[in-house]
Amino acid sequence: MFLKTFLRTYSSGKAKEIIKFYYDFKSPYSYLALDSAFQLEKDYPVRVRFMPWAFRAEESFGGNLQERNRLNWNKVRYLYLDCRRFANERGMTIRGPERLFNSRLSLIAGLYADKNGFFPAFAQQTFQRFFNRQLNLEDVEEITKLLYETSKKDVPYEKLAKDFQSYAQNQGAQDYSNAEKEAEEDKIFGVPTFVVRGEPFWGNDRVRWVMKKLDTLK
Secondary structure (H helix, E strand, O other): OHHHHHHHHOOOOOOOEEEEEEEOOOOHHHHHHHHHHHHHHHHOOEEEEEEEOOOOHHHHOOOOOOOOOHHHHHHHHHHHHHHHHHHHHOOOOOOOOOOOOOOHHHHHHHHHHHHOOOHHHHHHHHHHHHOOOOOOOOOHHHHHHHHHHHOOOOOOHHHHHHHHHHHHHOHHHHHHHHHHHHHHHOOOOOOOEEEEOOEEEEOHHHHHHHHHHHHHOO
8 A cells, every 4th residue: 555655656757766776797696686676666666777796706705716715615605505595486596607707798788788778688688597507707709699689689780799899898898987986985895785865785685675765765
């Protein structure tokens, strides 16, 4: 009942509330939170800004794979155990990557998809394929092909590939840098993180708190 009232209050002419959703394509918890981010736009009069933030696995878990001590390995294994518990509840598959990936290229591709109106399809396929070990986030050819597959296909593949290459090397690099600076201002330390009016909510299971926050806005 309150949600319907809330929706009516914000209807007709008022600007939508802006929510930031910081994510990384190599973050399994970002994958788990993705559908909830999309659902917020359906259930509330909000617009979600999808903000790339490269998860620093080396900083969080004691260096590269060869440098991790037993404590950090125990932490990683437990986090993936929880991931699979969440995923199993929803019929999703999450397989841990076999090495550390640099996700910068794929995140710039996410910015490109967002600017061109097909971020949801691109993001869903990127997460799904990566966590089924079917996508290399660092391979420009694989990422470009995925962009085309999930796009509106209103231009030939060659044109999209050329356009994305130019974007990635120029405006995309600047957009990515701007997102990093904004993340620093928002004091982001991990993903997924929702930000509502400056208040952060870190973790895929914090969405209900995001909803409670939205319910208080009038």
